[in-house]
Amino acid sequence: MAIELKMPALSPTMEEGTLAKWLVKEGDTVKSGDILAEIETDKATMEFEAVDEGVIGQILVPEGTEGVKVGAVIAVIGEEGEAAPAPAPSAPAAAAPAEAPAPVAAAERPAPTPRKADPAIPAGTNMKVSTVREALRDAMAEEMRRDSRVFVMGEEVAEYQGAYKVTQGLLDEFGPTRVIDTPITEYGFAGIGAGAAMGGLRPVIEFMTFNFAMQAIDHIINSAAKTNYMSGGQMRCPVVFRGPNGAASRVGAQHSQNYGPWYANVPGLVVIAPYDAADAKGLLKAAIRCEDPVVFLENELVYGRSFELPELDDHVLPIGKARIMREGRDVTIVSYSIGVGLALEAAETLAAEGIEAEVLDLRTLRPLDREAVLTSLAKTNRLVVAEEGWPQCSISSEIMAICMEEGFDHLDAPVLRVCDEDVPLPYAANLEKAAIIDAPRIAAAVRKVCYR
Amino acid sequence: MAKKPTAAKDAAVADEGFALRSLQEAHAANKRYAASDDELLTFYEQMVLIRRFEERAGQLYGLGLIGGFCHLYIGQEAVAVGLQSALDGEKDSVITGYRDHGHMLAYGIDPKVIMAELTGRAAGISKGKGGSMHMFSVDHKFYGGHGIVGAQVPLGAGLAFAHKYRGDGGVCMAYFGDGAANQGQVYEAFNMAALWKLPIVFVVENNGYAMGTAVKRGSAETEFYRRGTAFRIPGMDVNGMDVLEVRAAAEIALDYVRAGNGPVLMELNTYRYRGHSMSDPAKYRSREEVQEMRDKHDPIEAAKAELLARGIAEDRIKDIDKRIRSIVAESADFAENSPEPEMTELYTDVLVESY
Numbered sequence: 032m033a034i035e036l037k038m039p040a041l042s043p044t045m046e047e048g049t050l051a052k053w054l055v056k057e058g059d060t061v062k063s064g065d066i067l068a069e070i071e072t073d074k075a076t077m078e079f080e081a082v083d084e085g086v087i088g089q090i091l092v093p094e095g096t097e098g099v100k101v102g103a104v105i106a107v108i109g110e111e112g113e114a115a116p117a118p119a120p121s122a123p124a125a126a127a128p129a130e131a132p133a134p135v136a137a138a139e140r141p142a143p144t145p146r147k148a149d150p151a152i153p154a155g156t157n158m159k160v161s162t163v164r165e166a167l168r169d170a171m172a173e174e175m176r177r178d179s180r181v182f183v184m185g186e187e188v189a190e191y192q193g194a195y196k197v198t199q200g201l202l203d204e205f206g207p208t209r210v211i212d213t214p215i216t217e218y219g220f221a222g223i224g225a226g227a228a229m230g231g232l233r234p235v236i237e238f239m240t241f242n243f244a245m246q247a248i249d250h251i252i253n254s255a256a257k258t259n260y261m262s263g264g265q266m267r268c269p270v271v272f273r274g275p276n277g278a279a280s281r282v283g284a285q286h287s288q289n290y291g292p293w294y295a296n297v298p299g300l301v302v303i304a305p306y307d308a309a310d311a312k313g314l315l316k317a318a319i320r321c322e323d324p325v326v327f328l329e330n331e332l333v334y335g336r337s338f339e340l341p342e343l344d345d346h347v348l349p350i351g352k353a354r355i356m357r358e359g360r361d362v363t364i365v366s367y368s369i370g371v372g373l374a375l376e377a378a379e380t381l382a383a384e385g386i387e388a389e390v391l392d393l394r395t396l397r398p399l400d401r402e403a404v405l406t407s408l409a410k411t412n413r414l415v416v417a418e419e420g421w422p423q424c425s426i427s428s429e430i431m432a433i434c435m436e437e438g439f440d441h442l443d444a445p446v447l448r449v450c451d452e453d454v455p456l457p458y459a460a461n462l463e464k465a466a467i468i469d470a471p472r473i474a475a476a477v478r479k480v481c482y483r
Numbered sequence: 484m485a486k487k488p489t490a491a492k493d494a495a496v497a498d499e500g501f502a503l504r505s506l507q508e509a510h511a512a513n514k515r516y517a518a519s520d521d522e523l524l525t526f527y528e529q530m531v532l533i534r535r536f537e538e539r540a541g542q543l544y545g546l547g548l549i550g551g552f553c554h555l556y557i558g559q560e561a562v563a564v565g566l567q568s569a570l571d572g573e574k575d576s577v578i579t580g581y582r583d584h585g586h587m588l589a590y591g592i593d594p595k596v597i598m599a600e601l602t603g604r605a606a607g608i609s610k611g612k613g614g615s616m617h618m619f620s621v622d623h624k625f626y627g628g629h630g631i632v633g634a635q636v637p638l639g640a641g642l643a644f645a646h647k648y649r650g651d652g653g654v655c656m657a658y659f660g661d662g663a664a665n666q667g668q669v670y671e672a673f674n675m676a677a678l679w680k681l682p683i684v685f686v687v688e689n690n691g692y693a694m695g696t697a698v699k700r701g702s703a704e705t706e707f708y709r710r711g712t713a714f715r716i717p718g719m720d721v722n723g724m725d726v727l728e729v730r731a732a733a734e735i736a737l738d739y740v741r742a743g744n745g746p747v748l749m750e751l752n753t754y755r756y757r758g759h760s761m762s763d764p765a766k767y768r769s770r771e772e773v774q775e776m777r778d779k780h781d782p783i784e785a786a787k788a789e790l791l792a793r794g795i796a797e798d799r800i801k802d803i804d805k806r807i808r809s810i811v812a813e814s815a816d817f818a819e820n821s822p823e824p825e826m827t828e829l830y831t832d833v834l835v836e837s838y
Contacts (some may be wrong), residue, residue: 214675216674219668222636223640224641226626226638226643227641227645231645232645232648250638260832262609262612262617262832263610263612264835265620299834349838350838
């Protein structure tokens with residue numbers, strides 16, 4: 032009986048991959064444990080092992096094919112002695128091999144939403160397509176070339192090339208004195224990073240995820256954030272703590288939390304949470320140059336997404352400035368990080384219904400761009416906050432308080448927030464989906480404040 | 484049953500054991516620093532400065548001029564003076580916890596701005612915004628003054644990392660107490676410091692009590708100098724009540740670290756005469772215990788006796804005492820009479836840059 036070999040999911044967030052190489056050919060006999068193929072994800076090249084015995088009947092997806100969906104049948108194994116089975120009735124939708132013009136994978140395609148140009152980028156700048164992951168890496172590499180005090184330290188940042196491949200290639204270019212693997216001791220290396228910054232260096236400390244930074248939060252807050260004030264401005268701590276934040280995919284409650292509100296509560300810290308590649312690059316470069324300690328919150332689900340990135344020699348963006356991602360006159364949706372993509376998606380839906388939503392990306396959570404929020408509110412008179420995180424004591428609560436205290440006269444409806452459900456994030460796929468914000472929920476809240 | 488090691492392995496184990504004990508053995512072989520008369524006079528003067536300064540700080544606390552927490556260094560003077568006299572103030576950095584006044588005075592920081600910080604005045608070293616536990620002087624390479632028990636240990640490893648990264652030849656001296664020695668982050672820092680051969684001297688000031696908990700009630704291994712063994716950090720067990728023993732040990736440790744061998748862990752056995760902080764009545768130990776230390780092991784009295792035994796005129800010693808009294812009186816006057824910070828200071832130095 033023929034067994035279908037399907038494209039495996041090799042990480043929690045993988046949706047598709049490249050079939051880099053077949054290590055077997057049709058007619059080969061294989062047994063459990065044999066390596067059949069090499070599959071490239073956006074993070075790594077993985078070996079794909081056989082779990083059954085038999086003869087490779089037919090290879091349905093040739094090597095070099097990009098964008099092969101998880102679950103697509105890539106080959107068929109027959110039992111020994113069995114003739115090669117007939118081709119599967121409908122060969123799964125595998126994209127053309129690499130020799131053909133490489134199709135842009137769905138998840139990597141630039142967002143279709145009409146985007147308002149960032150006024151910080153000069154008009155007429157050439158744009159290229161880049162993933163957020165590459166943009167972050169390029170930001171670090173450029174700053175390391177520019178300033179010898181900048182170094183990167185964290186778990187698996189060097190030889191492994193980054194747990195999420197954000198530091199890929201840095202070890203090759205800068206060597207082990209500037210790209211440093213640490214043991215799994217967040218408390219210790221966050222303290223070493225803060226101390227090195229006090230001693231005059233410019234450390235970029237990577238947390239594999241911000242969930243693990245809770246082990247180190249004392250150094251982020253008590254050592255890094257407060258020292259300049261406590262020393263009467265004598266002792267600075269220009270360190271960047273960066274890494275993925277927020278819910279990833281099916282990793283359960285302990286690995287899925289948004290720490291934006293935690294850090295944004297602390298005076299003395301700068302907190303940045305970018306959404307797209309241009310902001311990720313421009314703001315990480317600004318963070319590394321900044322004299323203050325910065326918490327830089329990335330999002331694993333956004334790492335692989337592609338966006339337009341300006342081709343500038345030195346793309347540095349201002350910290351503390353929100354950005355209008357989409358203009359609209361009827362209502363403002365305020366968001367940050369991954370929520371911005373959902374807000375833009377909701378805005379598309381709403382536009383079809385005749386509601387023009389303005390989408391404001393906060394980009395920096397501390398200092399917060401209150402003026403941008405209030406200006407947009409004064410224009411639209413209605414506001415919804417979309418946040419991938421818990422509702423209580425959140426960035427949403429803060430935006431609502433600002434609107435209440437300083438924008439009351441401009442409000443035509445109560446401000447609403449769309450947040451994750453107020454529960455630890457469940458593992459089961461259906462429950463997880465139910466717990467996290469999505470575009471339909473944002474659209475529904477917008478209709479409500481528009482009384483539609 | 485343990486496997487019988489081969490002869491070669493036996494020798495290797497013995498060698499490793501020797502490497503870990505070698506500094507201690509070198510110290511045991513030559514316990515006391517051969518100070519010149521002038522050097523010993525300087526050590527005496529620095530210790531007296533710390534003692535008189537702390538006594539005055541205690542008084543000002545009693546008068547309500549100093550608030551919050553205030554941890555005095557009385558009894559421990561020989562540690563900071565003996566160790567820091569061996570450092571190169573141009574390149575070596577120092578970091579400690581909240582019992583920090585003595586380390587600052589031993590590193591030559593002006594007593595006036597320290598005392599003014601204790602009274603929360605604008606002229607204080609942290610503009611009155613740090614207080615007793617949070618004082619820094621980047622100019623003097625004194626990096627605090629940290630209020631969270633044990634935090635200064637990884638921070639110190641970070642300073643040592645910066646010395647090594649820049650190749651400036653500096654060593655970091657990171658002090659912590661017997662209480663902080665049980666913090667997990669201390670061992671994370673030991674591991675990385677040894678792994679990366681960072682130029683750092685870890686100094687446990689074992690004064691016998693973690694606040695009110697005697698060492699033996701809080702520590703499974705009470706010989707703190709052994710606690711680096713798991714990380715291949717050589718340890719040194721040092722009498723912290725004799726400034727010349729401390730200085731001699733410091734030289735051995737610094738030679739080892741400066742040669743690029745990585746960290747050393749020094750245990751300085753000392754004693755604090757006062758409570759943990761000003762608000763501690765110290766009921767957990769007997770008056771006799773304290774009196775015994777004061778009478779028989781006081782580092783200042785010992786140095787004085789040695790000076791006299793060397794034939795130094797008593798008048799010279801009295802001159803020092805007098806000069807120190809006037810320096811301390813002056814710093815107390817300065818601290819009492821300086822203005823409090825301007826209200827605008829409330830909002831300054833939260834962030835360095837404007838956004």
